[in-house]
């Protein structure tokens with residue numbers, strides 16, 4: 001089969017490799033489309049030292065089941081699926097509760113020993129496949145995973161009917177937070193970012209107000225928009241030290257702060273503990289969880305979350321290097337990029 005093999009930092013080669021052999025609890029998927037995630041880019045370039053070459057990357061996968069192991073025969077051949085990324089040990093207390101995302105020995109699809117979806121076929125544990133609704137396209141399904149983490153964070157923290165949510169950053173995660181917050185009943189969603197062109201784009205995805213931090217006073221605008229009360233819920237996707245520190249200034253009494261953007265390795269954040277305590281605020285971290293996949297598929301299928309317009313560029317797998325450089329240079333302002341291994 002054809003695969004894009006990450007052979008060295010900054011280097012990827014299209015190669016012929018054997019189709020994976022499946023175990024008895026695994027399924028073989030024909031990859032129909034795969035999303036290119038900024039995490040893959042950072043692993044590929046060595047910015048995140050997570051796994052090492054040679055390896056096949058790609059954790060955002062839409063595939064079709066073409067073969068099942070002897071203990072996975074209940075999975076219908078031909079079914080289109082997305083692939084839940086966390087693989088637990090199956091034996092610890094968290095795994096037994098279904099919390100494989102909290103397993104101390106958790107592994108991830110796309111990170112060794114699990115090859116990813118930048119190939120014509122991929123093998124995955126049978127319990128990790130989630131059916132794709134008929135009216136959701138391969139392209140939409142390919143980027144489904146990128147909305148899972150933001151959606152999971154809001155599912156856990158909850159959005160109360162009519163409350164005000166502020167989202168910092170307007171990349172794919174910011175757009176996912178905006179759409180999910182609206183779908184869950186937010187009264188008003190305010191998006192904040194430096195780049196006005198990118199910021200204006202999120203009005204299309206349901207943001208009610210935008211604040212350009214390059215030429216507006218964020219604190220004053222947030223105060224004005226909330227009658228001096230502060231916002232009820234902040235979703236932070238940038239990982240920028242200054243923004244993380246300032247979230248406590250913007251939050252209302254009893255508000256919630258959801259941290260998603262990873263700060264740089266060497267960053268030095270002085271978190272405003274005193275404000276958090278005095279405002280009785282709640283601070284939460286967010287990552288993937290297995291319970292969000294199926295409900296989220298219903299939201300996407302029902303048209304509550306728009307994945308279609310988040311895909312701004314597509315490439316054949318042969319051109320994956322071009323996809324990475326597009327993502328890195330940001331010249332054309334991609335939101336999400338999808339690659340096709342069979343086109």
Ligand SMILES: [Zn+2]
Nearest residue numbers: 037060145146
């Ligand atoms: Zn991803």
Ligand SMILES: [Zn+2]
Nearest residue numbers: 089092095103
């Ligand atoms: Zn476990």
